[in-house]
Amino acid sequence: MSTSIVFIVYVNDAPEAARFYADLLEIRPSFETPRYIAFDLGDGADLALWSGHFDELAPAVPRTSEVCLALPGGPDAIDQRFERWVAKGVRVVSEPRDEVFGRTFVVADPDGNLIRVAPVD
Missing domain, CATH: 3.30.720.120 (Signal recognition particle alu RNA binding heterodimer, srp9/1)
Known part of the structure; x- marks a missing residue:
């Protein structure tokens, strides 16, 4: 393998x-x-x-997968990363919230691909 x-x-x-x-x-x-x-x-x-x-991706087309950045440091680290990325002008798909696996949020790249930030498992 x-x-x-x-x-x-x-x-x-x-x-x-x-x-x-x-x-x-x-x-x-x-x-x-x-x-x-x-x-x-x-x-x-x-x-x-x-x-x-692909010839052309449309950002408005719903995506069914995500790239996930797993951060150490707990909820505060997640919220701090959210604030840093918002300051960079990213498109927010889902603001920080608590899920069964911990604090998380989702943004999109310019092509509409989803990027999730979540805690390290």
Whole structure:
């Protein structure tokens, strides 16, 4: 079995999306081509942005999957991250709230892909 996994997020413009994710997650790409850009998340996991799969993504189309950023530090850390991201101008899909797994919120990237922030399990 492979010891690595790549989570692919489909976007309209990979370089533009990479700038968004780099700013939001405060990381830099580890691999770049004009239509495929990856970020090394550590421990054999990558987040990749790919603009070569669809002709055009519409942000208004409902998404059925999410990328989840799991944060240590409890509810205060979740709320602080929400405030930082709101200050960056992200589109909020769901404001911070308590769920069965802890405090969480959801934002969307410019293409409508969902990004959840939740506590570390």
